[in-house]
Amino acid sequence: MAKRGFWARSNRNSVTAATGFRWSGGLHRKNALFYRTLNGAQVGDLSMSLIHTAELCGANSFDYLTELQRHAEMTVNPTAWMPWNYRETLQAAGV
Numbered sequence: 433m434a435k436r437g438f439w440a441r442s443n444r445n446s447v448t449a450a451t452g453f454r455w456s457g458g459l460h461r462k463n464a465l466f467y468r469t470l471n472g473a474q475v476g477d478l479s480m481s482l483i484h485t486a487e488l489c490g491a492n493s494f495d496y497l498t499e500l501q502r503h504a505e506m507t508v509n510p511t512a513w514m515p516w517n518y519r520e521t522l523q524a525a526g527v
Contacts (some may be wrong), residue, residue: 486515503527 467473486493496515499522512521
């Protein structure tokens with residue numbers, strides 16, 4: 433079993449290289465220690481990125497992710513479902 437410090441450094445470098453995600457530290461860095469696979473790390477990074485972007489745009493991240501799940505069949509145009517404009521997409525769809 434690898435030492436925790438070595439594993440964290442090697443995982444951070446491989447995930448950053450694979451996803452282009454910049455590690456900003458804090459809670460995400462602590463949680464990233466527990467990803468078992470590179471695919472799991474990529475999914476986690478995508479989720480954390482969406483949540484953080486929603487918060488920066490003033491959207492409730494839980495409501496945003498819930499609407500994405502409810503309208504998954506309508507996501508033909510992904511740019512219309514970004515955190516900063518998903519409400520307009522919902523209004524245009526009459527939902």
